[in-house]
Amino acid sequence: MPAPAEPTPEPQPAVPEEVSAQPDEPAPIPAPVEVPTPPTEPTPEPQPAPQEVPPQPAEPVPAPAPIEIPAPAPSPAEPEPALAPVEIPVRSDEPEREQASTTDEVAAIDAEAPLPPGDEEELAAPAAEIFPPLRQPEPVETDPLRDEIAPEPTPLPTPPPAPGKVTVTKKVEQKAEPVAPAAPEPKLSWFQRLRQGLSRSSKELSGSIAGVFTKRKLDEETLEELEDVLIRADLGMETALRVTDALASTRYGKDVSDAEVRAIMAVEIEKVLKPVAMPLELDLSHKPHVILVVGVNGTGKTTTIGKLAAKLTDGGLSVMLAAGDTFRAAAIEQLKIWGERTNSPVVASKLGADAAGLAFDAFVKAKEAGSDVLIIDTAGRLQNKAELMAELEKIVRVLNKHDPEAPHTVLQTVDATTGQNALNQVEIFRNIAGVNGLVMTKLDGTARGGILVAIAAKHKLPVYFIGVGEQVDDLEPFSASDFAKAIAGVA
Numbered sequence: 001m002p003a004p005a006e007p008t009p010e011p012q013p014a015v016p017e018e019v020s021a022q023p024d025e026p027a028p029i030p031a032p033v034e035v036p037t038p039p040t041e042p043t044p045e046p047q048p049a050p051q052e053v054p055p056q057p058a059e060p061v062p063a064p065a066p067i068e069i070p071a072p073a074p075s076p077a078e079p080e081p082a083l084a085p086v087e088i089p090v091r092s093d094e095p096e097r098e099q100a101s102t103t104d105e106v107a108a109i110d111a112e113a114p115l116p117p118g119d120e121e122e123l124a125a126p127a128a129e130i131f132p133p134l135r136q137p138e139p140v141e142t143d144p145l146r147d148e149i150a151p152e153p154t155p156l157p158t159p160p161p162a163p164g165k166v167t168v169t170k171k172v173e174q175k176a177e178p179v180a181p182a183a184p185e186p187k188l189s190w191f192q193r194l195r196q197g198l199s200r201s202s203k204e205l206s207g208s209i210a211g212v213f214t215k216r217k218l219d220e221e222t223l224e225e226l227e228d229v230l231i232r233a234d235l236g237m238e239t240a241l242r243v244t245d246a247l248a249s250t251r252y253g254k255d256v257s258d259a260e261v262r263a264i265m266a267v268e269i270e271k272v273l274k275p276v277a278m279p280l281e282l283d284l285s286h287k288p289h290v291i292l293v294v295g296v297n298g299t300g301k302t303t304t305i306g307k308l309a310a311k312l313t314d315g316g317l318s319v320m321l322a323a324g325d326t327f328r329a330a331a332i333e334q335l336k337i338w339g340e341r342t343n344s345p346v347v348a349s350k351l352g353a354d355a356a357g358l359a360f361d362a363f364v365k366a367k368e369a370g371s372d373v374l375i376i377d378t379a380g381r382l383q384n385k386a387e388l389m390a391e392l393e394k395i396v397r398v399l400n401k402h403d404p405e406a407p408h409t410v411l412q413t414v415d416a417t418t419g420q421n422a423l424n425q426v427e428i429f430r431n432i433a434g435v436n437g438l439v440m441t442k443l444d445g446t447a448r449g450g451i452l453v454a455i456a457a458k459h460k461l462p463v464y465f466i467g468v469g470e471q472v473d474d475l476e477p478f479s480a481s482d483f484a485k486a487i488a489g490v491a
């Protein structure tokens with residue numbers, strides 16, 4: 001390389017943009033002006049600036065340029081330091097680098113990444129070395145600046161300058177793509193939630209049935225064992241006998257698989273449930289139609305009222321709510337929230353106020369407002385049965401003063417996660433408040449679905465809805481078929 005020690009300016013005019021990117025360069029001397037000055041250097045002249053310029057755009061890897069640019073700065077004596085850009089195109093010759101910088105994103109990352117001094121050296125070094133073979137050798141060799149910029153012709157140890165950062169960035173991007181579609185989990189359908197809620201009951205039942213019928217013929221012993229299994233699953237004696245009778249009538253003495261038993265069980269359970277799976281009908285000749293909601297604390301009265309109010313208002317009915325559970329401030333507040341959500345006025349009183357008095361006022365207000373439906377929440381303090389009975393009876397009495405047939409609907413909420421006790425709850429509230437319809441709540445939880453079958457068989461009360469969640473639309477009409485299949489584990 002005949003590079004004179006003299007700081008000769010290189011005739012590279014067409015790299016103004018890149019030059020400006022160099023922070024260390026004091027004055028961006030226009031290339032064209034300097035080009036004529038280098039008389040001593042014969043070799044650089046032949047290189048027409050435009051020739052170099054075209055190759056640059058073709059090279060997709062401009063990123064490395066900024067890193068190399070700082071290197072030439074150290075030469076203060078040299079008036080024209082803007083020669084660094086010349087090397088930029090050279091860098092592109094590096095196959096690995098090109099690949100890394102094929103995208104604008106990667107280029108941006110490289111430019112932004114504060115490369116450690118070691119990396120800068122690495123980048124500068126390779127540029128100088130790589131340049132000659134791929135590029136026009138003439139400018140590179142004659143360029144004195146190059147010696148200064150990359151005085152250490154250290155070989156490239158590894159092409160990626162900042163492997164950690166670059167690689168991580170790429171990986172993150174790659175991961176982000178598949179992860180990005182991690183769209184919000186679709187909400188399960190109510191039936192899926194029902195199935196999920198009943199899965200424990202269903203699995204226990206299926207497992208027990210399979211235990212009884214593995215390679216055994218249907219005989220008295222297996223029938224008795226099956227009966228025990230069904231009773232333990234809360235289905236009740238009546239339903240258990242229905243299932244075993246149905247099985248015996250067609251399969252006695254034969255080999256029976258657990259799947260066959262479950263299929264027959266589903267059919268029999270559906271028969272028990274079908275008569276109680278009824279739609280809620282409101283007699284709007286009564287204005288307001290009064291729905292009294294009763295049930296043990298925590299069984300979901302207030303929540304069910306909210307969901308029901310939403311259904312009714314969505315259907316165009318005007319609804320008024322009455323916070324008749326005057327014993328719990330939270331219950332009153334909860335109902336107010338549901339009232340806001342469903343755009344239903346809420347009649348409430350102070351904590352501890354007389355619930356019957358509130359029901360009376362609420363009826364008057366609903367009448368005045370022309371509400372189609374008045375839904376009254378109540379307390380469910382089963383622990384003090386006498387007091388509860390007196391309160392509920394009084395509510396019914398005062399409502400009767402306005403409308404002898406009010407309350408027109410008395411709904412009881414029954415928590416499906418409750419076991420046999422639920423049967424007693426229905427018995428009690430039916431006697432106290434004249435319950436004439438049920439809502440089975442929390443069937444999305446670890447429900448013990450068998451008890452609903454037992455309640456249906458014993459009380460034969462309509463089951464209007466099932467609760468399958470805490471959200472406003474998690475109240476579903478009760479379907480005997482769906483429920484029977486879910487509990488029997490039949491697809």
Ligand SMILES: Nc1nc2c(ncn2[C@@H]2O[C@H](COP(=O)(O)OP(=O)(O)OP(=O)(O)O)[C@@H](O)[C@H]2O)c(=O)[nH]1
Nearest residue numbers: 297298299300301302303331441442467468469470
């Ligand atoms: N998972 C689930 N939770 C429910 C359902 N219905 C009600 N809940 C929840 O059960 C809890 C009790 O519900 P409430 O509506 O307050 O019951 P309540 O009978 O009014 O209770 P008190 O106000 O104490 O008398 C709340 O956390 C509800 O969100 C349901 O169908 N599924």
